[in-house]
Amino acid sequence: MVACECKCEEPGKDELSKQLELIIDEYRGKSSGLIQVLTKAQELIGYLPKWALISIAKGLGVSLQEVYGVVTFYAFFSLIPRGRHKISVCAGTACYVKGTNMVIKTIREALGIKPGQTTPDSRYTLEIVRCIGACGLAPAMIIDGKDVHGRLEAEQIPEILEQYA
Amino acid sequence: MITLTIDNQKIAVEEGTTILQAAKKLGINIPTLCYLEKINEIGACRLCVVEVQGAKAFVPSCVAPVAEGMVVRTNTPAIVKARKLVLELILSDHPMECLTCVRNGNCELQTLAEQFGIKEIRFDGAKTEYPIDDSTPAIIRDPRKCVLCRRCISVCKEVQTVSVLTAQERGFDSVIAPAFNAKLADVECVQCGQCSLVCPTGAIQERDDTDKVWAALADPKKHVVVQTAPATRVQVGETLGMEPGSIVTGKMVAGLRRLGFDKVFDTDFTADLTIMEEGNELLQRIQTGGTLPMITSCSPGWIKFAEHFYPDLLAHLSTCKSPQQMFGPLAKTYYAEKEGIDPADVYCVSIMPCTAKKFECGRPEMDDSGYQDVDVVLTSRELGRMFKQANINLPGLPEEEYDAPLGISTGAGEIFGASGGVMEAALRTVYEVVTGKELPDINFKDCRGITGVKEATVQVGDLPVKIAITNGLGNARKVLDKIRAGEADYHFIEIMCCPGGCIGGGGSPIPTNTEIRLKRIDATYIEDERMVLRKSHDNPAVKVLYEEFLEKPLGHKSHELLHTHYTPRGLWQEEE
Incomplete structure (x- = not known):
């Protein structure tokens, strides 16, 4: 998602968090869904902030270390917002x-x-x-x-x- | 069965066997670096490559299953060349600090380099520069020495189910660390040190506190007392080249005297005391409708695990301090008073098979004597190092006795070192306290052994006491989840953090594997049988302690000095 300068329509963290939970719901408790969830989460938020990784780890029942290992292995995933x-x-x-x-x-x-x-x-x-x-x-x-x-x-x-x- | 040929020898093995296992059966030793039987079989290091006839490339034998008619060569010049290349590549990004490394002389990488006659490293490139993590009192991580074998990740995740380590980034930037390269002190690491036991190099090691002990021993004002954990007497010999399972109780006592300790005492004494307190606590809980099942609290790695992962179950933990932490306050109150020594001058050292004990002694609540109760904890490995530095030839020493009164113990205290030992010791006492009769057979064989979860029902008078015993935190989870789900009807559970119990603790001599654990367990029960007294309530020094000082189990003084409380910690990831 491209950041909007006026922030008029940018959803807040609470809203994103709700939407993320919906994504997680599909794979809840299933560690095999990790990459799919990460991909969709990045589509949703634009990058993968720490709070999202924590929600995903909890939701899929894997450790935060595992999530982080996957995120940093694939160049596709970004932990920080994309630059201008x-x-x-x-x-x-x-x-x-x-x-x-x-x-x-x-x-x-x-x-x-x-x-x-x-x-x-x-x-x-x-x-x-x-x-x-x-x-x-x-x-x-x-x-x-x-x-x-x-x-x-x-x-x-x-x-x-x-x-x- | 599958028949194959390895180095011209025929062998038939079961389907699914790896080439490495098949070779082992033939007595052919294929070198490995990342491999850890049943825990880390991932083919990462490539040292175990072999030639398989007809295969296009070399095959990593630790993960490659055998096939019918396979012809394997493990030792051709091409294979040796490939292994040397792998070693050179690993060494090209390894700090050449072997002479000053804690693992000098006991390092798998060093051994392989020597074995393969590595004379020069043809590759000169960048070196990993991740900083050392020395944030915890127990474990130090030095990523520069890491060979990325991932044994630590596997043992932490699969065996202990703590999972604080992961491989992150990729290629040259790879590093093994908690997520976000966080420090171990900031995550739910229980500091059990199992990672330090399996690390092939010096990348994960215990914090070395020997300097503090040398300084105390050299200080004429200090009255330095030492306590030795039950497991240490079946471990410390190994650090000085003795066979696994060697019992060095008396020699260790002699060695400690020669190092200059003023008194050599025994954690076995406070293990007996723990039984008096914990046994009575169990009876009280049963009689007054207290929280059951009650769970043992001797193992500090387990305690921290409970605080992080099962904070809702903390009421199940016995309030008894661990034997180490019962010893500290007694040394600085009862003993100091008795001997007329200013407790400020008493310096309390413990020798433990454990890294988490280093964390435990620094817990802020462990100061009931008015001082830090236990000043320094050394692992079995560090004590071995002190003996070496002092040029003490342990195997050649005479056998000496522990000092009274805090060195007097029974076989019940001794078996604390093996999984099931605390339970067995407690049953020996609880049975006799409840029934008033002598036990017909004091050996509770159901409690013994290395099985992950042991269960039994023991008839104590009119009461069938249901017990469970677990070792390794992954096994603890199985029982804890049952309690959480309300499906556990045990009265008493023993949980030990490390596989096999303390004899396999994270501060044990390296190597420690299942075979060696079993030898140490055997030695523990031999030592128990050698003791004249084998029940904690028969310990004469414990009886005197109650008469002179504590009055009675669970009394006012006991509560002040010997019992504690726990801190719900939750998970690191939930803090923000």
Whole structure:
């Protein structure tokens, strides 16, 4: 769910919690439903806050550690809200050969987050994607799904990121 | 039956047997690191790989079932090379601190590295940098030394059903920790230390408190007394190379004197005292319609488990302190008074097969003597370390006797160390107190053994007393859930946190496995039979203690010094 700035229609935690319980109901007491419930919970809330993990653990009768282990294993799940800007680093063959690792390392150093994570100030989310069709510009990344930045060199990257407030 | 060939030897085994088990039957030892029989069989470490004729790749023998006509080779040059590669990869992210590691000389990874002649590690990369968790008084986690074998996760989840550990993140970032990488002190860890028993390396270990004891022993002002738990006398020998099941009672006493303890006392004494208090508490509950079933309260891991997971059942727990915590206040009141020593100068050390005892002695309510009742708890492993440092050759020492009065005990106190022992000791006393007759046979064999849940009905006078005995917290749950559901009609239940009872406690010598547990249990009952006195109410020093000081079981002084209360803790996840 995309956060609405005016918060007019954003449901509060109580409401989300009620809806989450409905999702859990389908699998109550069944540990085998963990991934399905987590997926639906993330669809509902936009990410997986701690309170949701606790409700899910209780509802399915598994320990919080088990839930947490699964959530952190799969890059698909996020424990923190997605950032305002999504940085998608291309790891297609051409980009990979030309320096995807350098790009990721530079962003990691600049922002202190790994792929799949969001900065604590909710400004950026970093992810790795497969070929974006800009092989001629390798290594490349797309920000917010529209701005392609290519032929990246380590020095440029912090400047590029700065443009996205 | 399935017939296969392993290293040119034919064998027939049952379907479903793994290659590893089949090889073991032939006396072929395949190296393992993550494998823990029946608890952790996940094929994670890849050290147990073998060649199977016709298979495309090497097969992890700990999880691969045998098949008809299978031809297995466990020791080809290619296999050895693969195992060495695995070891090198593990070692490439391992701190090379072996000489200063607590597991130096007793580490499975070190042993394998030596066995495979690892001379150099060809891989030089990043090292895991998760911080050490030393938040609890009992257990220290050092993720840098972790090989991600997951034995600790399995034992915590499957055996103890506490489940405070999980593998989180993935790849190089993987770490074994509570969810959100929380500290053990902030979760429902009961500090039983079973994880430290199964850890192949030094990644999970007890907090070492030997320095505190050395300092106290060196302080001329301090009168340092020590108590030794029932299980320690069938354990401590192992830390110094003796066979599992060696009984070292007298040698341990001699060794402790040589370390410089002013008095060597015995937790067996307060175990007898526990029976006097707890036996009478049971009778009182039965006679006055108190909360039943009553459950034993000797095992601090079990107590913390109840406080977290069964806070609604705390009224079932006996209010008796554990023998360790009965000893502390007596040493600093009764004994200090008797000897004319300022209790402020009495320093009380205990030797325990247990890590949770370290937590227990620091519980805020354990200060009924006006001081912290028990100052320091050392595990059997730590005592072994002190003997080594002091160059004391335990096997060669003469046998010496415990000091009076707090070192006088009976066989009933001794058997506290084995699952069922507290129950048996209580029955020996309760029977004679109730009927006024001597027991025809004091051996309650139904109580003994390593079975997870034992049940029996014992006729005590007119009353058929229904009992249950559990060891390992997963087994405790089975009985506790029955109580919760109102389906339990027991009078008395013994619950021990660790598999096999205290002889398999988290502070035991490493290795501790089922076979070794059974040897220690056998030794415990041999020791019981050797005792002249085998019933707690026959303990002359306990009788004198009541005459001179406590007056009577459940009396005013007993309540002040020997009984306690519990703290509902609930689950960590519900706190926020």
